[in-house]
Amino acid sequence: xxxxxxxxxxxxxxxxxxxxxxxxxxxxxxxxxxxxxxxxxxxxxxxxxxxxxxxxxxxxxxxxxxxxxxxxxxxxxxxxxxxxxxxxxxxxxxxxxxxxxxxxxxxxxxxxxxxxxxxxxxxxxxxxxxxxxxxxxxxxxxxxxxxxxxxxxxxxxxxxxxx
Amino acid sequence: xxxxxxxxxxxxxxxxxxxxxxxxxxxxxxxxxxxxxxxxxxxxxxxxxxxxxxxxxxxxxxxxxxxxxxxxxxxxxxxxxxxxxxxxxxxxxxxxxxxxxxxxxxxxxxxxxxxxxxxxxxxxxxxxxxxxxxxxxxxxxxxxxxxxxxxxxxxxxxxxxxxxxxxxxxxxxxxxxxxxxxxxxxxxxxxxxxxxxxxxxxxxxxxxxxxxxxxxxxxxxxxxxxxxxxxxxxxxxxxxxxxxxxxxxxxxxxxxxxxxxxxxxxxxxxxxxxxxxxxxxxxxxxxxxxxxxxxxxxxxxxxxxxxxxxxxxxxxxxxxxxxxxxxxxxxxxxxxxxxxxxxxxxxxxxxxxxxxxxxxxxxxxxxxxxxxxxxxxxxxxxxxxxxxxxxxxxxxxxxxxxxxxxxxxxxxxxxxxxxxxxxxxxxxxxxxxxxxxxxxxxxxxxxxxxxxxxxxxxxxxxxxxxxxxxxxxxxxxxxxxxxxxxxxxxxxxxxxxxxxxxxxxxxxxxxxxxxxxxxxxxxxxxxxxxxxxxxxxxxxxxxxxxxxxxxxxxxxxxxxxxxxxxxxxxxxxxxxxxxxxxxxxxxxxxxxxxxxxxxxxxxxxxxxxxxxxxxxxxxxxxxxxxxxxxxxxxxxxxxxxxxxxxxxxxxxxxxxxxxxxxxxxxxxxxxxxxxxxxxxxxxxxxxxxxxxxxxxxxxxxxxxxxxxxxxxxxxxxxxxxxxxxxxxxxxxxxxxxxxxxxxxxxxxxxxxxxx
Numbered sequence: 028x029x030x031x032x033x034x035x036x037x038x039x040x041x042x043x044x045x046x047x048x049x050x051x052x053x054x055x056x057x058x059x060x061x062x063x064x065x066x067x068x069x070x071x072x073x074x075x076x077x078x079x080x081x082x083x084x085x086x087x088x089x090x091x092x093x094x095x096x097x098x099x100x101x102x103x104x105x106x107x108x109x110x111x112x113x114x115x116x117x118x119x120x121x122x123x124x125x126x127x128x129x130x131x132x133x134x135x136x137x138x139x140x141x142x143x144x145x146x147x148x149x150x151x152x153x154x155x156x157x158x159x160x161x162x163x164x165x166x167x168x169x170x171x172x173x174x175x176x177x178x179x180x181x182x183x184x185x186x187x188x189x190x
Numbered sequence: 191x192x193x194x195x196x197x198x199x200x201x202x203x204x205x206x207x208x209x210x211x212x213x214x215x216x217x218x219x220x221x222x223x224x225x226x227x228x229x230x231x232x233x234x235x236x237x238x239x240x241x242x243x244x245x246x247x248x249x250x251x252x253x254x255x256x257x258x259x260x261x262x263x264x265x266x267x268x269x270x271x272x273x274x275x276x277x278x279x280x281x282x283x284x285x286x287x288x289x290x291x292x293x294x295x296x297x298x299x300x301x302x303x304x305x306x307x308x309x310x311x312x313x314x315x316x317x318x319x320x321x322x323x324x325x326x327x328x329x330x331x332x333x334x335x336x337x338x339x340x341x342x343x344x345x346x347x348x349x350x351x352x353x354x355x356x357x358x359x360x361x362x363x364x365x366x367x368x369x370x371x372x373x374x375x376x377x378x379x380x381x382x383x384x385x386x387x388x389x390x391x392x393x394x395x396x397x398x399x400x401x402x403x404x405x406x407x408x409x410x411x412x413x414x415x416x417x418x419x420x421x422x423x424x425x426x427x428x429x430x431x432x433x434x435x436x437x438x439x440x441x442x443x444x445x446x447x448x449x450x451x452x453x454x455x456x457x458x459x460x461x462x463x464x465x466x467x468x469x470x471x472x473x474x475x476x477x478x479x480x481x482x483x484x485x486x487x488x489x490x491x492x493x494x495x496x497x498x499x500x501x502x503x504x505x506x507x508x509x510x511x512x513x514x515x516x517x518x519x520x521x522x523x524x525x526x527x528x529x530x531x532x533x534x535x536x537x538x539x540x541x542x543x544x545x546x547x548x549x550x551x552x553x554x555x556x557x558x559x560x561x562x563x564x565x566x567x568x569x570x571x572x573x574x575x576x577x578x579x580x581x582x583x584x585x586x587x588x589x590x591x592x593x594x595x596x597x598x599x600x601x602x603x604x605x606x607x608x609x610x611x612x613x614x615x616x617x618x619x620x621x622x623x624x625x626x627x628x629x630x631x632x633x634x635x636x637x638x639x640x641x642x643x644x645x646x647x648x649x650x651x652x653x654x655x656x657x658x659x660x661x662x663x664x665x666x667x668x669x670x671x672x673x674x675x676x677x678x679x680x681x682x683x684x685x686x687x688x689x690x691x692x693x694x695x696x697x698x699x700x701x702x703x704x705x706x707x708x709x710x711x712x713x714x715x716x717x718x719x720x721x722x723x724x725x726x727x728x729x730x731x732x733x734x735x736x737x738x739x740x741x742x743x744x745x746x747x748x749x750x751x752x753x754x755x756x757x758x759x760x761x762x763x764x765x766x767x768x769x770x771x772x773x774x775x776x777x778x779x780x781x782x783x784x785x786x787x788x789x790x791x792x793x794x795x796x797x798x799x800x801x802x803x804x805x806x807x808x809x810x811x812x813x814x815x816x817x818x819x820x821x822x823x824x825x826x827x828x829x830x831x832x833x834x835x836x837x838x839x840x841x842x843x844x845x846x847x848x849x850x851x852x853x854x855x856x857x858x859x860x861x862x863x864x865x866x867x868x869x870x871x872x873x874x875x876x877x878x879x880x881x882x883x884x885x886x887x888x889x890x891x892x893x894x895x896x897x898x899x900x901x902x903x904x905x906x907x908x909x910x911x912x913x914x915x916x917x918x919x920x921x922x923x924x925x926x927x928x929x930x931x932x933x934x935x936x937x938x939x940x941x942x943x944x945x
Contacts (some may be wrong), residue, residue, distance in 0.1 A: 033459045056347060076665075082934065089640075090255060091254065091255060092254065092255055092256070092331070092332065095253075095331045095332065096332070110301060110780075110788050111302070113791070114300065114301045114779075114780075117622055117779070117794055118251060118535075118661040119620055119623050119794070120619075120621040120794065121619045121624065121855075122769075122855075123436070123621075124619065124620040124621025124622075124854065124855055125854075125895075125896075125897050127897075131611075133794070135556055145793075145795055145796070147796055148771070148798060149796060151771075151798055152768075152769070152771050152796050153796070155769050155771075155798075155897065155899060156769065156897040156901070157897070158897050158898055158899075159900060162639045186391045
């Protein structure tokens, strides 16, 4: 029972690529992430080694169909056909539930539709599923900031606040 | 002279009197006609405009790289009543092992109209490898097959209906109907004195009522008022109303109303109106697929649906069909040489009456429930809306198949009487919360108690993730490696009552790590943890997971003495699968008008209620449940490298058997139990998990690969969760932690102590 559990923990899917990536990074780079490369806790008899810091993924793998759906959706957004765009993006989500770029586009549509709460939430979702992708994240923060401004504007404009 | 004058005067008086009376009578008649007119028009408009909403399943999308078997596509096409044929007509397909040629039908999707197409679909090893547009000879990225019509909502009469437009009705049916019931329909003005006379003569000759002289219009009027009284008043009213109807409406409008209104059978308290519905009711087929014999039988029923009821009186029905077939032959609607073949053929009526028009009544309940929140019943009844739902017939059918196979096996295993075990199952998409399958009981086609939505049962250990999530949400204090005490505990319930929870194996396991306590579903350590955290805190977590009902704050709640329905459990696990973003379970994706304009959308919506790090940790623990804990038998069936996360639930005295969990693309909840709450002698792992695993194996395509939140780091720690094993301490285990909250030194010491 133990052997099996360990093998899953150590070798199985979620960790293997990360471990390989880290080995690769440790092998090639001289300036790995500072926080994570040092032994962390001096209270330990033996230091606990951090195995895999979240590493910025250079290329985000996307299924070809998801890529195509995303491109189609983006062109629908420029045509202001938001219903079709959302429908395409939702199909993409059913194929790849954790694709951060799809969630980001959904957030963008909601922003354009002035559905600020959902815009903010979906950009946050994109951030969470996007792991450490700085470019993606930057754009999400822009969406969130704009959504917050929109929410404030709506708040100011609401009749309760006009007196 | 004077006499004449007087007489004249009197006559004039009488004449005047008569004239006045005549005017009054005329006024009265006009008033009465006016009243009748309003009444009959109201009925007609009512029937005409009360177009039920049509409810569609999800459209099947095809693309290169999609996991789909040719046989699955074939199944979907058969549902859509495509014919397997080499001819190149719209609505046909042809399959040659791994290649399928499809002549699709045009369809008004919620996103727009898509014309008929001719597509070649190539498969290899269970995946689509190519889509080719045969007309343009170009490769296609994507193709969407029209969705399966799963039924109609007709709220006024509380029943499903299949409404047909006149251009959807086979011409041979209309010709047969007119040939049998009203040959001069297109020329008379509502009533046909000639027909009445002819009928009268025929009846006198036969000495009994053998022929009716009513036109279709009169029959329709009669049907509106559903009265069988044969008074002369009623007859006159019918005739007047028929004339009025003909004044207002065209022949085709009247015929269409007739085709949809006429009474053709009875199913318990529910009457079967219209040919569209009758076709399903008797043959389980759509109207346009009927052959001449079936058409003859249906048209024959117009004369008396209960007298000629083909299920109860097959001989009478057969005779009546012969009469209609003869008329068909005489009117050249049927080649003379086919007559005998149809006359000799069996009636072909399906033995089981379908419960409703929908093949999936349990899912239908969900749709109705969600619609009620947005549309008043009148709108749904009258507007002829098109509802696009999320149901995936392929997943629904494979879920049903698994249940059908497993229930008798489990009943034997648990030594239960046959057919005592009840079931509910829900499958959703992980990202969107779209319901792909929903089973409300073991009778899939029947209406009735929908256990997936309405059964309220103790959830047992399914609740534990909420307890552990509450702990992990405080990373300074709790980590996956934190040790918990699994030793006897007495919980003070007030008034001198003490509760002593025990483990399922009746043993205590001493000091166990948090992750293995959850993986092995230990009760005692969970209760101790929950009491330390506080019941209100656990209850708050349940709310964040999406539970809306009030949660009683009893300590036994920590072990699942809390009633939830399967759909509520689904919401809870959906939130975990969505990284702590509450994603409402949805059965509808959009609603359009009959013309295709989008009225409202039911888009994905998300709301972050839990920290992604905490949810990540709990998901890792739930993966451990599957790899080494109570769910591990799932891997007897699932591929070893296919990661899933889940939790079993068993309640007191084995009354409920639950399993809930997720892959990378699906969330599945299965419940088993007895309606009278008798013990079923099955644990969550021994019962519900079997079905859960089947459904996972057939519907899920993505291994679970939870995105790693920014603040998660991985660390090697001693294998303290397996501290009983000596070798555990010799090797290290990798666990995720929230960065900045790495385990403190004492955790290593435990392992060293043992050594």
